[in-house]
Amino acid sequence: xxxxxxxxxxxxxxxRAIAAALGPVAKGLGGDCALVPDGVGVLALxxxxxxxxxxxxxxxxxxxxxxxxxxxxxxxxxxxxxAPAVGVLAAVTVPADATADDLVAVMxxxxxxxxxxxxxxxxxxxxxxxxxSLTITVVGRTARPLTRAGALPGDRLWVTGALGAPRxxxxxxxxxxxxxxxxxxxxxxxxxxxxxxxxxGDLGAHAAIDLSDGLGGDAPHLAAASGVALTIELExxxxxxxxxxxxxxxxxxxxxxxxxxxxxxxLLVALPPIFGERDAVELTHACAVALTLVGAVHExxxxxxxxxxxxxxLRGWDHFx
Amino acid sequence: xxxxxxxxxxxxxxxRAIAAALGPVAKGLGGDCALVPDGVGVLALxxxxxxxxxxxxxxxxxxxxxxxxxxxxxxxxxxxxxAPAVGVLAAVTVPADATADDLVAVMxxxxxxxxxxxxxxxxxxxxxxxxxSLTITVVGRTARPLTRAGALPGDRLWVTGALGAPRxxxxxxxxxxxxxxxxxxxxxxxxxxxxxxxxxGDLGAHAAIDLSDGLGGDAPHLAAASGVALTIELExxxxxxxxxxxxxxxxxxxxxxxxxxxxxxxLLVALPPIFGERDAVELTHACAVALTLVGAVHExxxxxxxxxxxxxxLRGWDHFx
Numbered sequence: 054x055x056x057x058x059x060x061x062x063x064x065x066x067x068x069r070a071i072a073a074a075l076g077p078v079a080k081g082l083g084g085d086c087a088l089v090p091d092g093v094g095v096l097a098l099x100x101x102x103x104x105x106x107x108x109x110x111x112x113x114x115x116x117x118x119x120x121x122x123x124x125x126x127x128x129x130x131x132x133x134x135x136a137p138a139v140g141v142l143a144a145v146t147v148p149a150d151a152t153a154d155d156l157v158a159v160m161x162x163x164x165x166x167x168x169x170x171x172x173x174x175x176x177x178x179x180x181x182x183x184x185x186s187l188t189i190t191v192v193g194r195t196a197r198p199l200t201r202a203g204a205l206p207g208d209r210l211w212v213t214g215a216l217g218a219p220r221x222x223x224x225x226x227x228x229x230x231x232x233x234x235x236x237x238x239x240x241x242x243x244x245x246x247x248x249x250x251x252x253x254g255d256l257g258a259h260a261a262i263d264l265s266d267g268l269g270g271d272a273p274h275l276a277a278a279s280g281v282a283l284t285i286e287l288e289x290x291x292x293x294x295x296x297x298x299x300x301x302x303x304x305x306x307x308x309x310x311x312x313x314x315x316x317x318x319x320l321l322v323a324l325p326p327i328f329g330e331r332d333a334v335e336l337t338h339a340c341a342v343a344l345t346l347v348g349a350v351h352e353x354x355x356x357x358x359x360x361x362x363x364x365x366x367l368r369g370w371d372h373f374x
Numbered sequence: 375x376x377x378x379x380x381x382x383x384x385x386x387x388x389x390r391a392i393a394a395a396l397g398p399v400a401k402g403l404g405g406d407c408a409l410v411p412d413g414v415g416v417l418a419l420x421x422x423x424x425x426x427x428x429x430x431x432x433x434x435x436x437x438x439x440x441x442x443x444x445x446x447x448x449x450x451x452x453x454x455x456x457a458p459a460v461g462v463l464a465a466v467t468v469p470a471d472a473t474a475d476d477l478v479a480v481m482x483x484x485x486x487x488x489x490x491x492x493x494x495x496x497x498x499x500x501x502x503x504x505x506x507s508l509t510i511t512v513v514g515r516t517a518r519p520l521t522r523a524g525a526l527p528g529d530r531l532w533v534t535g536a537l538g539a540p541r542x543x544x545x546x547x548x549x550x551x552x553x554x555x556x557x558x559x560x561x562x563x564x565x566x567x568x569x570x571x572x573x574x575g576d577l578g579a580h581a582a583i584d585l586s587d588g589l590g591g592d593a594p595h596l597a598a599a600s601g602v603a604l605t606i607e608l609e610x611x612x613x614x615x616x617x618x619x620x621x622x623x624x625x626x627x628x629x630x631x632x633x634x635x636x637x638x639x640x641l642l643v644a645l646p647p648i649f650g651e652r653d654a655v656e657l658t659h660a661c662a663v664a665l666t667l668v669g670a671v672h673e674x675x676x677x678x679x680x681x682x683x684x685x686x687x688l689r690g691w692d693h694f695x
Contacts, residue, residue, distance in 0.1 A: 064500060066474075067474060067477060067500060068500070070474060070477075070478050071477065071478055071481045071498075074478045074481060074482050074485075075481060075482065075485040075495055078485040078486075078488060078489045078494055078495055079485065079494065079495045080461065080494040080495065080496055082495065082497060082498065084497070086497070087461070087463065087496035087497040089460055089461070089496065089513065091412040091413050091414070091417070091515075092412050092413020092414035092415075093412070093413035094413075096412070096417070096513075098463060098496060098497060098511075098513065099463070099497060100463040100464070100465045100497060100498060100499050100509070100511055101465070101499050102465045102467060102499050102501040102509065103501075104467060104501050104502070104503040106503075106504075107501060107502055107503060108501070139410055140401065140408070140410070142408065142419060142420070142421040142511055143421070144421045144422070144423040144465075144509040144511075146423060146425060146507060153387075153388060153391060156388060156391075156392065157391050157392055157395045160392045160395065160396060161395050161396065164395075164396040164399040164400065165399075167399060168399045173399055173400065173401040174396055174399055174400045174401065174403065175401055175402055175408035175410065175419060176402060176403060176405070176407070176408040176419060176420060176421060177392075177403065177421060178421050178422050178423050178509070179385060179388060179389070180423040180424075180425050180428060180429070180507075181425070181428055182425040182427075182428060182504075182505060182507060183427075183503075183504040183505055184503060184504055186467060186501075186503060186507060188421070188423065188465040188499070188509035188511075190419075190421055190463055190465075190509075190511040192410065192417075192419060194412075
C-alpha cells in the first residue's frame with residue numbers, strides 16, 4: 054500500500070486511492086511535477102485541466118484569457134520545481150457552439166503564456182465535448198529541481214507576490230458584480246513565477262510549492278512531503294490591496310481571506326536562515342516580484358497558522374469538490 | 375504564415391489556423407509526437423483526449439477499459455515515433471455521478487496500458503465536469519525517432535496488424551447490437567505497436583504514422599509530410615475477419631470498410647525495398663503482430679488508393695466533426 058505524503062482533503066483521498074490501486078506503476082504522483090532524469094538533468098512534467106463552469110466561466114473571461122489562464126496555471130507547476138519551461142502541449146475540448154475564431158483565440162492565449170515563460174507550444178489535440186476544457190501539459194528541464202520535500206527545521210518560509218486578488222474577483226462575479234480591474238487581472242492573467250523560483254533555487258532554496266489551493270491548502274502538503282512542521286504567522290501574509298477591500302466588505306480578516314483563497318499562482322518557498330530581507334529585495338529587483346517572510350520550519354508535522362499569536366484553523370481551496 | 379504538411383480535412387484546417395496564429399511559438403504541431411532533443415536522444419511527447427459521447431460511451435466500455443483505451447490511443451503516438459515509453463500523465467475529468475471506485479478503475483486501466491508498454495504513470499490531475507474526459511500525455515525517449523517525414527520514392531508501404539475491427543464494433547453499438555467479442559476487444563483494448571515500431575526503426579524504416587484516422591485519413595498526412603506520393607492497393611489491406619462479416623452485411627467492399635474505419639491503432643510504415651516478406655515474418659515472430667505489404671512510395675504528392683487497378687477515393691475518419 055503506497056501512502057502519499059499529502060495533506061488532508063477529498064481530492065487528496067482520491068489521489069491516495071489511485072496510487073494505492075496502481076502500486077509500483079505509479080511514480081511520483083502527488084507532487085507538483087513528475088521529475089524524470091534525462092541525459093543532463095531532469096525533466097519536470099505536469100498536467101493541469103481547466104474546465105468551463107468549474108475553473109472559469111465564459112462570461113468572465115475572453116477566449117484569449119481562458120487560454121492564458123489555463124496555460125499559466127499549468128506553468129506554475131514548473132515554477133514550483135524551479136524548472137525553466139521547454140514548452141506546453143494543449144489538449145482542447147471545444148463545445149459545438151464555439152467558432153473557429155474562438156479556438157484560435159484560446160490557443161493564442163496558450164501560446165502567449167508559453168512564450169512569456171520562454172517555452173513553445175509543442176503539440177496538442179482537439180476534441181469536441183459539452184463544454185470548454187483545456188488540459189495543458191508542461192515540460193521543463195533543470196539540473197536542480199525544487200520539490201515539496203527538502204524543507205529543514207530552521208528554514209524560514211517566504212511567499213512570492215501578494216495573495217487574495219483572484220478570490221476577490223471570484224467573490225464579485227459570484228454576486229454578479231464586475232470585479233475591480235486589479236482583481237480581474239489577477240484571476241485572468243496569472244504570472245507563473247518560474248524566473249523567481251530558478252533564482253531562489255540558485256540561492257539555496259530547500260523546497261517550494263505553488264499556492265493554487267491557497268496557503269491554507271498547500272502549506273500542509275509541503276509539511277507532509279518534507280516531514281516537518283510549518284508555522285505561519287497570518288498577519289505577515291502579503292494581501293493584495295483589492296483583497297483587503299473585499300475582505301472588509303465580507304467581514305473576514307484580510308490575512309485569512311488571502312490565505313484561504315485559491316487560484317493564487319504564487320509560491321511558498323523554504324529558504325535557509327542565511328537568506329534575509331536584503332536577498333529578498335534583490336530578488337524583487339531582479340524578477341519584479343515581492344518576497345515576504347511569513348513563517349518558519351520546525352521539527353514535527355503539519356502546518357500551524359497563527360493570527361496575532363492565536364491558533365487559526367484555515368481551510369484549503371477545493372477545485373474538485 | 376506557417377503551413378503545416380497535413381492532408382485535407384476540417385480538423386486539420388483548424389490546426390493550420392492555430393499554427394498560423396501562433397507563428398514561431400508553435401513548434402512541431404501536426405505530427406504524431408513533438409520531438410524535443412535531450413542530453414542523449416530526443417523526447418517524444420504527445421497528448422490525446424478521449425471524451426465520453428465522442429470517443430466512447432459508458433454503456434460500451436467498463437471503467438477500466440475506458441482508461442486502457444484512452445492511454446493506449448495516446449501511446450500509439452509513441453509507436454509512430456518508434457519511441458519506447460517512459461510514462462504517461464493522466465488528466466481525468468469526472469462527472470458528478472461517478473463514484474470513487476469508477477475513478478480508481480479508470481486509472482487502473484490507464485496504469486495497465488502504461489505498464490504493458492513499459493511505462494509508468496508519472497502524474498495527473500483530477501477535475502470535475504459534465505462528462506468523463508481523459509487527456510493522456512505520453513512521454514517516450516529514443517535516439518532515432520521515426521516521423522511522418524522521410525519516406526522516399528522506391529520505399530514500400532506496410533501495415534501492422536489487421537484493420538476494421540473497431541469500426542465493426544462501432545457499427546454494432548450504433549444499431550444497439552452487442553458486437554462480436556473480437557470486434558469489442560479490438561475497440562476496448564487496442565495494443566500500441568511500440569515494440570514493432572522500434573524494431574522496424576532498427577531495420578531501417580524511413581517513416582511511420584498511426585492509423586487512428588484510418589488508412590484513408592492518415593496516408594495523405596504521411597505523403598504530405600514526406601513530400602512524396604503514395605499508392606496503396608486496397609485489395610492488399612489486411613482486413614480483420616470480424617470486419618469482413620460486417621462489411622458484407624453493410625454491402626461495402628471489405629478493404630474499403632477497413633481502410634476508411636478509424637480507431638485502428640495500427641501503423642503505416644515506409645520501408646526501403648530491401649525489407650522483404652522474410653523480414654516481415656521475422657518481425658511477426660518477434661513482436662506477435664502481422665506486417666502486410668500494401669503499397670509503394672513514388673515521386674509526386676498525395677495518397678492514391680486503387681481497388682483491383684481502379685482508382686478509389688477514400689474518406690478519413692473525423693473524430694472531431
